[in-house]
């Protein structure tokens with residue numbers, strides 16, 4: 097029987113009981129209770145304030161589907177500047193304006209690669225960040241029917257064209273689809289258009 101314990105007295109570090117193999121996962125329960133149970137290890141655990149105490153077998157019995165569906169996730173943020181405007185929209189966003197955008201990309205995998213990673217953060221930066229730098233950063237992202245397009249072309253200004261209004265939702269989807277097409281295990285992309293508003297495109301759950 098494996099028991100996982102954690103207590104504030106142990107400085108928040110999960111304690112791995114002797115005898116638990118390295119392949120055993122550690123599970124954190126949100127329960128906080130004072131236990132008077134006898135420690136099977138004889139280390140006076142009944143004097144500590146417990147945050148977690150359970151057996152793997154009971155966990156599996158309670159939450160078998162969660163156990164089987166457990167995944168690793170990594171998240172990387174990529175920043176870029178862009179301009180846009182919305183067609184057929186009655187509001188400030190119908191005018192040309194810009195944003196300091198933050199794309200937050202999440203990737204998931206049921207197991208890790210040989211390096212112990214879902215995906216290397218630097219690979220995300222180099223591949224997807226590179227594509228954003230080349231195609232979206234410091235560019236106007238415009239609907240392909242935008243009547244201002246001929247003028248931008250005449251001036252030699254770089255543009256990125258979309259089939260629908262270039263909203264935060266559209267740009268999140270654009271980045272998601274690029275990442276997926278490049279073979280990344282992307283599950284979600286959020287595009288923060290401002291400090292307090294973002295849109296997300298993700299796999300349905």
Ligand SMILES: [Zn+2]
Nearest residue numbers: 180189193195
């Ligand atoms: Zn905007």
